[in-house]
Amino acid sequence: MLIRDLSLRTDTTRYSLSRNSVLVQNEPNLYFYYRQDDETAELQVYPQDLRRVASLRLVRSADFTLLDSLMPAEGGQYLRAKLRFKDLGASRFLRFTFRQPADSAGQAPLTQTINLLPVTRTTLDFRPADTELFIGEEKVFTLASNYPKNIRLSPEWTKGQDIDYRLDQENGNLRLHVLPNALGTRLLTLRPQTERPFLTDNNRRVSYALPPIRQEFTVKASRLRFLSVDKKELTLDDASRMKGVELILDNGRTFDLKKTYRIEGQEEAGGALIAELFTRQYLTNDRVLCWLRVYNLHRQTDSYLYIKENDQAKYITNFNISPKTNITSVSVRHRGGDWNSNTTVNPGETVDVRLDGESLSRARFHFEDVQVIPSDSSIRSDASVVYRIQVPITIDKKRITIFNAGQPTGFGLPVREFQRPHPLDFVGVTFGEAPRPVTRLNGPILYDQTIRDVVFSFNSGAIDSDQQLYGKQYLTFEIRTQNAKGDLIEMRTVENVVVCPDGNSVRAAFYQDKQCQVGNLSLNNLLSSRKTYDLDDWSKILITVKHTQSQYQEPGFTQRLELVLQRRVKFDIDVSFPGGLLTKYKNESSYTSFGGISLAMLGQFSFYNPNKINKLRPYKIGAGFVALNAFNLTRSSNEEANRDLGIVILGSIYPTRSDAKLTFPLYLGGGFLLGKGVPFILLGPGIGLRL
Numbered sequence: 001m002l003i004r005d006l007s008l009r010t011d012t013t014r015y016s017l018s019r020n021s022v023l024v025q026n027e028p029n030l031y032f033y034y035r036q037d038d039e040t041a042e043l044q045v046y047p048q049d050l051r052r053v054a055s056l057r058l059v060r061s062a063d064f065t066l067l068d069s070l071m072p073a074e075g076g077q078y079l080r081a082k083l084r085f086k087d088l089g090a091s092r093f094l095r096f097t098f099r100q101p102a103d104s105a106g107q108a109p110l111t112q113t114i115n116l117l118p119v120t121r122t123t124l125d126f127r128p129a130d131t132e133l134f135i136g137e138e139k140v141f142t143l144a145s146n147y148p149k150n151i152r153l154s155p156e157w158t159k160g161q162d163i164d165y166r167l168d169q170e171n172g173n174l175r176l177h178v179l180p181n182a183l184g185t186r187l188l189t190l191r192p193q194t195e196r197p198f199l200t201d202n203n204r205r206v207s208y209a210l211p212p213i214r215q216e217f218t219v220k221a222s223r224l225r226f227l228s229v230d231k232k233e234l235t236l237d238d239a240s241r242m243k244g245v246e247l248i249l250d251n252g253r254t255f256d257l258k259k260t261y262r263i264e265g266q267e268e269a270g271g272a273l274i275a276e277l278f279t280r281q282y283l284t285n286d287r288v289l290c291w292l293r294v295y296n297l298h299r300q301t302d303s304y305l306y307i308k309e310n311d312q313a314k315y316i317t318n319f320n321i322s323p324k325t326n327i328t329s330v331s332v333r334h335r336g337g338d339w340n341s342n343t344t345v346n347p348g349e350t351v352d353v354r355l356d357g358e359s360l361s362r363a364r365f366h367f368e369d370v371q372v373i374p375s376d377s378s379i380r381s382d383a384s385v386v387y388r389i390q391v392p393i394t395i396d397k398k399r400i401t402i403f404n405a406g407q408p409t410g411f412g413l414p415v416r417e418f419q420r421p422h423p424l425d426f427v428g429v430t431f432g433e434a435p436r437p438v439t440r441l442n443g444p445i446l447y448d449q450t451i452r453d454v455v456f457s458f459n460s461g462a463i464d465s466d467q468q469l470y471g472k473q474y475l476t477f478e479i480r481t482q483n484a485k486g487d488l489i490e491m492r493t494v495e496n497v498v499v500c501p502d503g504n505s506v507r508a509a510f511y512q513d514k515q516c517q518v519g520n521l522s523l524n525n526l527l528s529s530r531k532t533y534d535l536d537d538w539s540k541i542l543i544t545v546k547h548t549q550s551q552y553q554e555p556g557f558t559q560r561l562e563l564v565l566q567r568r569v570k571f572d573i574d575v576s577f578p579g580g581l582l583t584k585y586k587n588e589s590s591y592t593s594f595g596g597i598s599l600a601m602l603g604q605f606s607f608y609n610p611n612k613i614n615k616l617r618p619y620k621i622g623a624g625f626v627a628l629n630a631f632n633l634t635r636s637s638n639e640e641a642n643r644d645l646g647i648v649i650l651g652s653i654y655p656t657r658s659d660a661k662l663t664f665p666l667y668l669g670g671g672f673l674l675g676k677g678v679p680f681i682l683l684g685p686g687i688g689l690r691l
Helices: 052-053 237-242
Strands: 003-010 013-016 021-024 027-033 039-047 064-073 078-085 095-102 112-120 132-134 139-145 163-170 173-180 184-190 193-200 205-209 213-220 235-236 245-250 260-264 271-283 287-294 305-309 314-315 320-321 326-336 350-358 366-369 369-371 384-390 397-402 407-414 428-432 443-448 454-460 473-482 486-501 540-547 558-565 571-579 582-585 599-608 618-629 642-655 666-673 679-689
Touching: 003 027, 013 027, 021 112, 021 205, 039 064, 112 193, 173 184, 173 213, 235 237, 235 287, 237 271, 237 287, 271 305, 314 642, 326 407, 486 540, 486 618, 571 618, 599 642, 642 679
Parallel strands: 027 112, 132 213, 235 320, 443 558
Antiparallel strands: 003 013, 003 039, 021 027, 039 078, 064 078, 095 112, 139 173, 163 173, 184 213, 193 205, 245 287, 260 271, 260 305, 271 287, 305 314, 326 350, 350 384, 366 397, 369 384, 397 407, 428 454, 473 486, 473 540, 540 558, 571 599, 571 679, 582 679, 599 618, 618 642, 642 666, 666 679
16 A cells, blocks of 8 residues: 555645545545535645655546645655645546556555545525416426535426426526426425435435425416417418428427317317317427418417317417418509509619518518618508619619519519600700700890701710619600791601710610611701701791600600891892982082972892891881982973982881881982983982882
8 A cells, every 4th residue: 555544625624534434335435525616625645655755646637636746744754735626516436546656676666546525515495485386387496505506407307296396407597397287285395316425424424315395385277378389470371281380389298299189269169270280299398399280360469379189278379370472463662753553663763662462571572683771661561561672773684573582473673774854955956056055045046147057966975974864865856947927838847866875874785776866967858848058038947856755754855946047138129219309419509399209229238137036127228220200290391390310329217117018218318310410419208118
């Protein structure tokens, strides 16, 4: 033997091998009491041979840690060390192993093992606040212990007692589950066991059994117990009705395996069959695996569901049985609009989508390739659900499919390019100057030069922007030409001129169409009878540019363009009849008397008012011939009538009334008489006749 004696000191208590030993399975064990799983102790070893004290070693173990090495003390009479145990409550077969190697005198190596028995004082107390139980209903109580870890758990239920029980642990707390089986006042006897033993009979006998705990309970007749299920939403369809749905249910204690139970919506007998429950097997978490076949609809808000055996209600439960999800209609509401059955959406658009049908609240709808935006106004019920979706501006699909749980529903949202009327500022017009947007040409345009052509150009880059998409623009051109009197010369209508956004648009690749207008639109190419450069003075070109309304769902824009061929001066040959002229000849001091009616043929310049259309100013200037007193009937001879022919320059003033047929202009001018050969001036009225 290597060791004559050994002592172990914890706190203020010393345990020695010679005095604190107990037999366990006929082997001596050094027992010691501990209060902590990581108890720290001082070890003193008294070797048999003091001459070899220095060579004695304590073999290291996973059950403790040496804090100080085993060193001689008090002149080599014993060895001393300090150590810390590891998890005394869980350690098994705890022991110290000492070894002494061979020496030079030929002494063989020696080994000695000393068994240790850690013991602790464990208490268990049960003081229930409520001692009322019900047949078939499980109840859980909490037990108080100074060392819950040392209480041996019993996960299996006891069998055949008035009150069966089992012990488990949750979150460090001991829980006692009780299940009564007989009515009346019944005594529960709990016989707890410990994991670590304790000593009895003056520390001479090892025991694992704590004193029995006895508690009386009043057991009453059964009340229905609620059993929870792992599925709260079930679907009534062919699969759930014929094959059934796998369901996990709380253990009802009285369930028989391989048995079918009836589920009704009322406690009394004779209720309508809602479903059938077939028990298959017990699970380790105290639950039962079942098959559930459903036959009718049920809502949790309507009533509880009663699990019955032979028309006798045993338990209650509750879950929803809903019809198969079915979409009957889809509606779309564009921003600022109303709900519409037209489900077409546009790229880059945010819309609300409403699905109407049955059992929609538990469906998992998904819109292909679009983002669902959370909204406070979202609606979700069995009959209707509303989603707000953002269609990507770069979407390349013609249809957005609606899925439910990954399966197509058969409904979708057609994707169509934006086709909204854009203000007509992208249409430019040229008629002799630089192009100008037609929206800037309001009112009549007076143009005093020859209009060689009227050309319409299109700025396709001004239609779509990053924030606003309009799509193809369908335009109609209504063209009319009129003469100065307002009579129609020609009328043409050009419909469905398609202007497509250019390559700068994010949707340019989707606008490709052979109908898209390429190049400019020439008015002379459309006119057949008279071109713009053949039109008379003060003719009008009336052009109306508007959106083709049949291509849009909202009112389009209209712009009217009126071009007037303005003239500043008009030259014409006029024949008039001045009468009562006062004439004065050269070298004569006075005017002659009023003469008769003269005849004047003049080439005259008329002047138009620049601020009015085809309105002449009230004066003219001309040159020509005047036959003085050409119609003087009172005298017979030329000398008596003072007739003569003169070359004159005349200014005349006409009345401003344009509707007068008979006018009386005033003449003022001068010239040269061919007969008399003298210059003269004249002044007087005339007679004008407008046909």
